[in-house]
Amino acid sequence: MTFTFLLIAALPFLFFVFTYMLFQKWTTTKKRAWRGAIHLSALIFVLAVHLLLKALFGNGYIGWSIVMLLSLMALSCIIQYKTREELESGKIFKGFLRLSFLTFAFTHALLVVYGLMNYVFFSA
Known part of the structure; x- marks a missing residue:
């Protein structure tokens, strides 16, 4: 269990x-590299939180x-509609990926801290 948790x-x-390092070599700006890494890592964080x-x-x-995830997609649609008054599917999906990355990366970090504290204080 401990090895699986750490992995x-x-x-x-x-x-x-x-x-991020791969995108930094492929793209010309750090901003594009950052966004590309966020877009690809969002799914990994969702799966990691589930595990x-x-x-x-x-x-x-x-x-x-x-x-x-459905709530984050709805929130992305609402934000898009409030700021631009029209819905563009590409921008909605990018916003959804960024929101899900932020939410699930934060949740992942909290769960890791909880798991480590649980292991340190409550393991025999």
Whole structure:
């Protein structure tokens, strides 16, 4: 369990750093590299949060993850409509990827801290 937890905890951040370095070599600006790495890493963080929830609490919260993703998509649509008064699918999807990256990366970090604290204080 400990090795699996550490592997799930470390891989998404390493994947993000690796894709950022690759995009930095391919693109001309750091801004494009940052956004490309965020877009690719969003799915990895969603899967990692699901696996961490399953490892920590014994249940797979895939239903709640899907509800969260749908809520983030709706929020992205609302933000797009309020700022531009029209919906463009490409911009909605990019906004959705950025929101899901922020949400799930933050959740991933919280779950890693919780798992480490749980291991340190409550393991025999």
